[in-house]
Amino acid sequence: MATTALRRSGTGQRRLGTFLDQNFKYWALLPTLLFMAVLTLYPVGQLLRLSLSDAQFIKGKLVWSYVGLDHFTTLSHDPVVPDALRNTLVFVAASVIIEGVLGLLLAVLVSRVRRFAWFYRSVFMIPLLIPPIAISAMWRLMYDYNYGIINQILIELGATRPPLWTADPDLALASVVIVDVWHWTSFLFLIMLAGVESLPHELGEAARVDGASEIQVYRRIFLPLLRPTIIVALMLRTILAFKVFDQIFLLTGGGPGTSSEVISLYVYKVFFVQGRMGYGALLALITALIMSVFVVAYQWLNSYVNKTR
Amino acid sequence: MSLNNRRMSRRNFLKGAAASGVLLASTPGVSFAEKVSSIHFLRRRAQIETITILINDSPWFPGFEALVKQYVETTGNDVKLNVTPFAGMLEKSRNAVQGSESEFDILNLNEQWYMQFYAGGLVTPIHDINPDFELDPNVIEYDAATRWDESLRYSSPDGALYGLPINGNIQLFFYRQDLFDEKGLAAPTTWDEVESIAQTFHNPPGMHGFSLRTIGGNWEFQAYLHSYGTSAVSLDLASGEWMVGLADPGAVEALKTWLRLGREYGPANINAMGQAENLALMASGRLAQVHMVGAAAPNYDNPDTSVVVGKMGAGVVPGGPGGRATLSGIWVMGIPHNLSDVRKASALAFLEWALTKDAQLYYAQSGAIPVRQDVYEALSEDPKLGWWMKAMGESTPFIKAQPRLAETPQIVEVIDRRTTQALIDELTPEEAMAEAAKEIHQILVSGGYTVKPLA
Numbered sequence: 026m027a028t029t030a031l032r033r034s035g036t037g038q039r040r041l042g043t044f045l046d047q048n049f050k051y052w053a054l055l056p057t058l059l060f061m062a063v064l065t066l067y068p069v070g071q072l073l074r075l076s077l078s079d080a081q082f083i084k085g086k087l088v089w090s091y092v093g094l095d096h097f098t099t100l101s102h103d104p105v106v107p108d109a110l111r112n113t114l115v116f117v118a119a120s121v122i123i124e125g126v127l128g129l130l131l132a133v134l135v136s137r138v139r140r141f142a143w144f145y146r147s148v149f150m151i152p153l154l155i156p157p158i159a160i161s162a163m164w165r166l167m168y169d170y171n172y173g174i175i176n177q178i179l180i181e182l183g184a185t186r187p188p189l190w191t192a193d194p195d196l197a198l199a200s201v202v203i204v205d206v207w208h209w210t211s212f213l214f215l216i217m218l219a220g221v222e223s224l225p226h227e228l229g230e231a232a233r234v235d236g237a238s239e240i241q242v243y244r245r246i247f248l249p250l251l252r253p254t255i256i257v258a259l260m261l262r263t264i265l266a267f268k269v270f271d272q273i274f275l276l277t278g279g280g281p282g283t284s285s286e287v288i289s290l291y292v293y294k295v296f297f298v299q300g301r302m303g304y305g306a307l308l309a310l311i312t313a314l315i316m317s318v319f320v321v322a323y324q325w326l327n328s329y330v331n332k333t334r
Numbered sequence: 335m336s337l338n339n340r341r342m343s344r345r346n347f348l349k350g351a352a353a354s355g356v357l358l359a360s361t362p363g364v365s366f367a368e369k370v371s372s373i374h375f376l377r378r379r380a381q382i383e384t385i386t387i388l389i390n391d392s393p394w395f396p397g398f399e400a401l402v403k404q405y406v407e408t409t410g411n412d413v414k415l416n417v418t419p420f421a422g423m424l425e426k427s428r429n430a431v432q433g434s435e436s437e438f439d440i441l442n443l444n445e446q447w448y449m450q451f452y453a454g455g456l457v458t459p460i461h462d463i464n465p466d467f468e469l470d471p472n473v474i475e476y477d478a479a480t481r482w483d484e485s486l487r488y489s490s491p492d493g494a495l496y497g498l499p500i501n502g503n504i505q506l507f508f509y510r511q512d513l514f515d516e517k518g519l520a521a522p523t524t525w526d527e528v529e530s531i532a533q534t535f536h537n538p539p540g541m542h543g544f545s546l547r548t549i550g551g552n553w554e555f556q557a558y559l560h561s562y563g564t565s566a567v568s569l570d571l572a573s574g575e576w577m578v579g580l581a582d583p584g585a586v587e588a589l590k591t592w593l594r595l596g597r598e599y600g601p602a603n604i605n606a607m608g609q610a611e612n613l614a615l616m617a618s619g620r621l622a623q624v625h626m627v628g629a630a631a632p633n634y635d636n637p638d639t640s641v642v643v644g645k646m647g648a649g650v651v652p653g654g655p656g657g658r659a660t661l662s663g664i665w666v667m668g669i670p671h672n673l674s675d676v677r678k679a680s681a682l683a684f685l686e687w688a689l690t691k692d693a694q695l696y697y698a699q700s701g702a703i704p705v706r707q708d709v710y711e712a713l714s715e716d717p718k719l720g721w722w723m724k725a726m727g728e729s730t731p732f733i734k735a736q737p738r739l740a741e742t743p744q745i746v747e748v749i750d751r752r753t754t755q756a757l758i759d760e761l762t763p764e765e766a767m768a769e770a771a772k773e774i775h776q777i778l779v780s781g782g783y784t785v786k787p788l789a
Binding site for chain 1: 428431447456549604606611614615620744751755757760773
């Protein structure tokens with residue numbers, strides 16, 4: 026009896042060992058999955074719960090009360106959200122397109138430079154190294170209508186009515202886009218430079234021997250090869266641009282009126298300034314959802330490009 | 335740990351004795367019985383611990399820092415300061431009261447958010463710390479900013495004492511005294527006079543007749559509302575109902591005056607004028623009149639940054655058909671609920687000392703805004719500070735409160751947004767006030783208040 030029991034036990038252990046060995050790849054992922062669940066899923070779950078609740082500090086304690094879909098009703102009446110969403114999309118489109126084009130052009134030009142290439146790379150990286158708060162403060166001074174250097178130069182050049190920049194509702198968002206382009210083009214430049222420098226230049230040489238012009242070489246050979254790099258770079262930049270906060274906060278505060286209000290800044294105001302944590306959580310979730318759509322679209326585009334190469 | 339369980343060391347006894355001496359010396363008008371009561375309290379809590387104060391890095395901070403140094407030197411009690419930019423104050427304060435024990439013994443709370451801390455019980459009522467505490471009648475309460483009435487869910491004179499004022503920011507009307515003297519003009523008392531004087535001086539870009547704040551300008555705009563006999567929101571104490579005043583015809587008139595003065599006599603970038611921009615314009619000698627925070631005054635006296643040193647005058651904010659008003663934008667200091675008794679008593683010891691007349695005189699002379707009427711009166715003839723201290727003292731009867739509700743940040747956001755939409759011609763003044771009234775009405779209804787229907 027005892028021998029049979031031991032045999033059974035030994036067989037069970039062997040089966041368990043075999044099961045563990047065969048599925049080791051899944052067990053190896055378990056710590057990472059648990060780590061992600063704790064650090065990502067739990068906070069997102071809490072945010073979701075908060076978006077269906079009101080949270081208030083009463084007698085020193087945080088009290089949650091379930092409000093169902095009440096915050097969706099608030100959202101439907103909120104006059105700021107449509108403006109903030111529209112401005113965010115305009116900001117993302119304008120900044121990512123301009124920075125993408127400039128970043129690619131600079132990458133191509135710098136890759137062709139032989140002398141002082143290190144100098145150009147360093148110079149173009151400088152804006153990326155400066156803290157956004159310092160950049161915004163610097164540009165705020167430069168944009169100042171009365172004392173800013175930009176208008177001083179324009180007046181010297183003969184302008185009688187220099188632009189109001191951040192004080193003009195039609196120019197406020199554009200003023201922030203200019204600062205963003207100055208700041209973030211170097212990010213795209215760096216990624217694209219890495220892509221350009223890893224291109225098989227012998228293909229270009231062969232095309233030139235066959236009589237292709239320089240523009241044709243870049244358009245027909247290098248640009249298709251660079252597409253995956255460009256897509257990844259633009260995806261990263263889109264995600265970052267969607268979360269723009271510091272520049273708007275410091276340069277315009279979202280104004281005049283709501284002319285430069287963006288969704289991240291509005292979430293901050295609702296959540297931290299107004300203390301409406303439940304509604305703020307809903308806005309944060311909506312922002313995350315919209316960004317997810319962008320990420321999925323880029324991923325689809327990336328896989329499509331890879332398939333068609 | 336309760337106070338009575340702690341042994342009194344020689345050092346602590348000396349601290350208590352020193353603090354008692356300071357209190358006796360600095361309160362000549364206090365009766366003997368009151369002095370004995372206070373000394374008894376100070377002795378009882380002679381086990382004073384080092385306190386940490388969360389304080390904002392605002393223009394008046396050097397004055398507060400000097401006051402703290404004076405306290406440390408006078409009493410031997412230690413104080414640490416956690417100096418934080420204005421933008422981070424609310425978050426740090428909230429975080430402090432959420433934990434099991436606050437890292438700060440005193441929170442400096444702005445008038446636009448202190449009510450969240452009073453209403454939530456996040457700061458301790460002063461009489462829970464010292465039942466014998468009496469607030470000196472010379473300490474200005476700024477339309478009951480120190481108090482909270484739980485039944486009304488509002489600051490009222492009958493409410494419990496939750497905070498003590500530390501910075502008496504109110505609005506003043508600043509003008510170029512030298513230019514006024516040349517033209518034989520007196521300080522304006524009405525918006526019509528402001529406009530008339532603005533016409534006299536307006537000669538852009540070298541000189542602007544008037545300017546106003548349009549970034550976060552709700553605070554100054556509310557003075558216009560009061561001067562036209564209305565306010566953003568008000569509580570009918572008899573019926574307990576809230577009223578939204580922005581639907582009143584007076585609100586539209588107030589906005590029209592605000593817009594006219596800003597557009598016609600302000601700088602070209604009037605849409606983006608914050609406090610700093612207005613201050614720079616006046617300090618650079620390019621502005622004749624401005625309605626702004628009283629705390630700006632020391633900046634005009636700084637020869638390193640101002641070309642108008644000795645040329646400035648200040649007065650009570652002018653008014654309209656509804657009278658004159660200056661909005662308070664003060665800071666109150668609260669003691670977090672999540673502290674030990676000893677820490678609470680140590681914090682209150684500092685605040686009591688800081689509100690004495692001598693301490694407040696020193697505070698004012700160090701560049702801060704005092705909170706005692708007798709200090710304003712004492713300094714009204716001061717050769718350096720008198721020009722604006724006198725105006726501060728004269729403004730006390732005209733002090734009006736901002737909306738003091740947990741929903742205040744939402745309400746002022748609406749006012750800021752709608753007034754600037756009118757400024758940039760997105761909305762007419764009538765539309766701007768009507769939309770603002772609707773939104774604020776909805777905010778109050780959603781907050782569970784009984785609100786009178788909009789007209």
